[in-house]
Amino acid sequence: MHDSPPTLIDADELQALLDAVPDIVFFVKDHSGRYTHANLTLVRRLGLAKRADVVGRSVDEVFPPKLGSRYAAQDRRVLAGQRIHDQLEMHIFPNRVAGWCLTSKRPLISGERVVGLIGISRDLAQPDGRHPGYDRLRNVLDHLESHFDEPVRMQALADLAGLSLSQLERQFRRVFQLSPQQWLTRLRIEAAMQRLRGPDTIAAIGHACGFTDQSAFARQFKATVGITPRNYRKLHPLGSAEPT
Structure with missing residues (x-):
């Protein structure tokens, strides 16, 4: 008897899984660029108290104006069908700590239509000095x-x-x-x-x-x-x- 193939993880499950990961920001946005999902790492880095403070809002509403406009422009490219892979970025958090990360975003497609986007930003860790290379x-x-x-x-x-x-x-x-x-x-x-x-x-x-x-x-x-x-x-x- 063969095992049945695994079911795809939906956004709610992925969000819950990544709530416990402090070095990864996870998000999903609708076709208008409004957040539908945001893990708790993102919520905390925005200096907000709960997920509801993010969901339903756009980057222009949760980031400082100059950063918000930049992220909104990036989102528009993805919603037009472009993929972003390992974009090197510096994020500055509410406590003014600056950190490097790699951001990836891809469009979410239903049928032939882009209905939103999904993305992550991964903090860069220290180099692996134990690696043989x-x-x-x-x-x-x-x-x-x-x-x-x-x-x-x-x-x-x-x-x-x-x-x-x-x-x-x-x-x-x-x-x-x-x-x-x-x-x-x-x-x-x-x-x-x-x-x-x-x-x-x-x-x-x-x-x-x-x-x-x-x-x-x-x-x-x-x-x-x-x-x-x-x-x-x-x-x-x-x-x-x-x-x-």
Whole structure:
């Protein structure tokens, strides 16, 4: 006698399962971008008391305006049929703690119509220093940290590790949860966030952090942090402390 195939987990069950996971934000939204499901991790990070404070509302209603508009634009892309996979983002929580995560979203389709979206954001953990490939990648990491402000060729990183490009990508993701390019972006954005608390111009900061021009810097910063460098500077005046 054969076992019957497992039934698909519905959104209510998935939400209940992920309520107990503190490093994953889970959500489902309808075709208008309103939350229908949100795990308790998301509720708490929004600084709200209960799930009912989130369900039925849009990102514009639960996030600060500049972040809400950015997330709403991302949702519109997904509701138009696009998938987002492991988008590197920085989230800033109500206690002003900043943390890196990877966000994935996909449309929910009924028949031939998009009826909503489902997504998760996973916090990035510390690199796995016990992984057998860690020591080999240490040279790559040191090189990126020393030269993030310069043009970096992925083939040069692979050569440094004695790996092919595909091997470098696979091993880097296993140890650091990011691709080498994502790690480079992270280093550049972190450096830019620190410099934006100083007196340098935004164009000078972008150049000093390895971006080809100010528009490329502004696009990448907004895609990663959620707001433009100019607006980030307004939120963090000259000499203010770095969120940790």
